[in-house]
Amino acid sequence: MGMKLLRKSVNEEYEYTLAFVGYADESEQAVLELTYNWGDNEYDMGTAYGHVAFAVDDIYAFCEQLEAKGADVYRKPG
Numbered sequence: 001m002g003m004k005l006l007r008k009s010v011n012e013e014y015e016y017t018l019a020f021v022g023y024a025d026e027s028e029q030a031v032l033e034l035t036y037n038w039g040d041n042e043y044d045m046g047t048a049y050g051h052v053a054f055a056v057d058d059i060y061a062f063c064e065q066l067e068a069k070g071a072d073v074y075r076k077p078g
Contacts, residue, residue: 001054001066004033015039 003021010017013037022031032052056062059077067073 003032 003023005021006020006026008017008019017036017038019034019036020026020031022029023033063073063076
């Protein structure tokens with residue numbers, strides 16, 4: 001999706017890492033915060049988050065681009 005890692009925060013006391021990714025600096029637009037909990041090697045699909053949404057001009061073309069780059073689109077539009 002073209003996002004870049006903007007910053008990373010490691011918390012050794014509580015054993016987690018935060019990664020902040022986005023298209024521009026946090027001062028310019030919203031970013032996505034991802035959490036990695038150390039020692040949790042398994043997540044059940046569908047239980048680790050609510051959802052993430054992106055605004056795109058053409059959802060069908062966007063999904064095709066993601067799949068062309070090797071991403072799995074679990075729930076296709078339509």
